[in-house]
Amino acid sequence: MTVVTVSAHSLYGLDNLPYGVYSVDGSAPRVATRLGDTVVDLAGLLGDEVFARPSLNAFMGQGYEKWVRVRAEIRDRLAQAVPDEVLFPLADVTLHLPVEVADYVDFYASEHHASNLGRLFRPENPDPLTPNWKHLPIGYHGRAGTIVVSGTGIVRPSGQRRAPSDDAPSFGPSTRLDIEAELGFIVGTGSALGEPIPVEEAERHLFGVVLFNDWSARDIQAWEYVPLGPNLGKSFASTIAPWVVPLLALQEAKVPAPQQHPQPLPYLAAEEPWGLDVDLEVAWNGEVVTRPPYREMYWSPAQMLAHLTVNGASTRTGDLFASGTISGPGKDTRGAFIELTWGGTEPVHVAGETRTFLEDGDEVVLTASAPGAGGSRIGFGEARGRILPATRG
Template sequence: MTTDTWVEVNENDGFGVENLPYGVFSRPGELPRVGVAIGEYVLDLAELSAAGLVDDRRYFASGSLNAFMVAGRPAWEANRARLTELLTDESYREQVEPHLIPVAEVELLRPFEVADFVDFFSSEHHAANTGRMFRPQGDPLTPNWKRLPVAYHGRSGTVYRSGTPIIRPCGQRRSPGDSEPSFGPSLRLDFEAEVGFVVGVPSVAGRRVPVGSFRDHVFGFVLVNDWSARDLQAWESQPLGPFLGKSFATSVSSWVVPLAALEAARVPSPVQDPVPFPYLQCEEPWGLDLHLEVLINDQVASRPRFASMYWTPPQQLAHATVNGAPLRTGDLFASGTVSGPERDQYGCLLELTWNGREPLELDDGTKRTFLDDGDTVTIRAQAPGVSGSRITLGEVTGTIRPPLP
């Protein structure tokens, strides 16, 4: 059974007491602080702490989740248990209800300070599709792809909160058939529908983090849009990886969903062949049955499924630290584009339009090869909760603006 709460909750919204995602919010004239989503409200944890209803070692009267995230798993579990008690026991209602604020009355901010940002390439469908586009005569997958979780290191300073306008980037590009590059705004701007996880507890330099220690370090999951300028990326990624084609903007959702809220969404991941090296072998099922939906100007563009991702989050974390690189509080690891086997499950326009050759037609009759100025992209996701309930990861959104003069 789902856990009943005395707060009015629409079960279809996915913000029930089984979820309790964390975020940072503010109201006009007030400092930012930490809250939890419940129904159509934000529960003000700073005020709840001041009233003596939750334990707070200066975690919550802050413009960032980092202080709470670094506190570690015992603190996370204790606070979640206490919040569940407060929101399900009617005897607490009179004390807690004054600290519920309608979410419509607050501004949601970026939930954590980003330390490092790493973006993986973990969907076999996405990797194979891009391989077929750019290496049509060769193997779609590179020889290393099924041996390790491929990734690039991004730029933490351009990870923005959901709703931040995305300025069309400029840079060098060379169109097919051109002998020389040109400079100007990207003509092939794209979204990438992704899921990320954020680190709470750091690790020691030189010591790898095994797959079995994932829960001890990772605080929760967010939605990610890894905006991509495909023309800049194609020209600059020879021989190294993405730079300006990716570093201009990455958007994250406002709510961080705790690992505990996603226990019911865990499913077996795809069979991995060849068998990974021992440091990547995971005894637990760590696929996640997340249902994503991508909208362009409120029109559905695709519905990717995260459960098909080849490399799992614990494997990604283990690989990122196997060389001794330490984790830091606020490290963000994104999955890479989430794509499925069918066209309506592809997670970016590069795939949906097959590199611009087959325009995508939306339900309102509009067509896109890549994004136009004024386009708004929204990515949202849900997961199964306990006994048929739904958990939402909220949404991440951004609107394309012309380049600045």
């Protein structure tokens, strides 16, 4: 029997207890939590076979009351000695995609990001935002099957692209490969077709939060997106962290949402609208180049879920929706390289080299933390990806 001890400064103390899926020495993947740098097998700790599965979906589908009970039980068990056979050093395990992603929607919830892209793409327009932007959370449906776990290599996508100076499009590997630093929100319990989820009920449906990198081929995107929006420029890969931080762990991170003008329509209005005080860092080849603050986001997670379902669209356990690029007001808080380098016109120096967009071999790592109880901080793991050469084009 062992009592797992962690530093008071650990991002993975008893106030966090994120969920993930691990395997060790080729064993079948199972659900675990993390305490410090120790991975704890939950089926063995709790005696509940719902955790002896290769994803969190079965557990998430049991609903909010079960999430609350299990979290309290894990905290109680780990505050005392536990069997050695349920404990594994983090360095000894392989971490897997934590959920079976059902559907995936990406939003566009940062006013700073949307304004920056408006100035880049529509410099002749005095208003950088589209007319609908402050009335609804804009989003698009992506490909759930190309969401990958941290550490998976990202093959440079190929496709059509046409520069402003070109008479016709050409085909080849993207030359303007980018990132988008985001948070992803995982639906634990779904909703029936024709039954919208009100903003006030979002927390009973949202299980947890993950770091999310929406890799973006800006040249492919720019040529294809009119009139129906992103497709191949986004669908080749998105990276999530292996640890899902329960929304229950983020109560201390809740902050009032920014004031919204004009007043949103009633289905998007909440009595006490909330956001999350999450600080992200983006490291490019080992050097931190920007620190986007999630608390600046205009549209909240509850509003995004309410809008996603207001037309009667159903949701399922494992649905994931992402926030869109998180950007703050300053250059050092921009969450995409197209903003950071202002469309490639303002190169940045990274690890002794000059960059505008991603080159083969470049590695990007997203990390984040949020306030926890008693002055602690809560970590989100990392979303890591390295760019591999295109396979065709």
